Amino acid sequence: MCEIYNSLCTCSFDVAKEFAEYHKLTGRGEIYQTSLMSALIAGVYDGSTTVEELLEHGDFGLGTFDHLDGELIAFDNKVFQLKQDGSAHKAQMTQKTPFAVMTHFKPNIELPITESLTREQLHKLIDQMVPSDNLFCAVRVDGTFDYVRTRTVPRQEAPYRPMLEVVKEQPTFNFRKHKGVIAGFRSPQYTTGINVPGYHEHFITNDRKGGGHIQDYRITSGFLQIGVVSKLNIDIPTTEQFLDADLSYHDIRQAIEKTEK
Template structure:
């Protein structure tokens, strides 16, 4: 069965998923704030080595806003502005990242074609409440994955909305790969990204980026509900001087992370 919109059988698909018992709940660890990144705070002091002390799964970016960070199975990759991917150096630093020790409590197979909006509805159904966090992973075959990756910035840094004005976008057609994502509650907008924030990397680890849209052919979905959030705020001067809240912040985050 194929569908080009929201799948009419999302609830039926959700019923086929297994609930895994006796799983200790994970904690989300976050360095810095999304609002700081929006304001142009692109330098952090936390290294990839230090990130992995707080989780084996996550996403973020690198200093100078140099591409996208995707982590799973304790491996960290850098998704670059030309659409390529490479293993990140353990001494590379991040101005913003979100990590967790991924312990899925729900898992199941997706055997029908699903668009992004249908997958998101399925995840919302399985989490049950908009007030909880979740981390999820999809390993599968994709008809297409549309991504973008911000180009590396140079000082003096511009705010993110200016930095992404000419961001390159890519379309990965008929690839196998992994989606890594978080769904965060609406009340954390500015602290994190409210809603879905997803990165993609191909199975050959040669390409990927921040996900804009996708069409899944088939795959395995794993999900962990999370109700614990820990934030480590930077001690840098740029963070202390940043504008971390404004009336336009929510719109800016939606435009940047879309």
């Protein structure tokens, strides 16, 4: 690859760019989402959708679990729970989630990663290939990582505290020289409060023993896949907790930014 910030002269990038130009207004597939990010910010942690139900709507995605019990990552039609000790476990079909985003992953842009890139550089590369922020991108990265820094929210018990208080206690982990998978989404800025605007990514190691919500990483080599999506289907909970929640947080963007760090 050549200059990340200006132009990349590899044939693979040229092909990917052509695909992006063709698909940028014709994104395929659909994103299914259960609940709202603003509900998590407000402390709505009781799950209303099972893992089995999530898989009816997609084979790829992320989210959290009932009681905010760790992070959820899904790919290849498998769902894993990334717990507060940094470990990873296969999720049970009966487990529930208060917030998750799923899609049937259909990549229309693929690109090998042949040199070391920071998270910021990789995001800039994706932004070059899909320049419109008005569409969703499902992003999968399989690779070898110099390091991945993650965090995982600890399980909560009622009465629930707001998420801004919970994340102050979240443990962080550093995975060094690991191979693994990143599953994530780039969501439009206009989805603030509905979803997480910008990039939201989770990581799991290839041995499926560890992972979490990504804070930062550097990839040394790998393979990038992007699926451009133009449809969003939101399943609004009808639980008492959700219906009673105040979802009009006065500065929802700032609150989401703090919880996603």
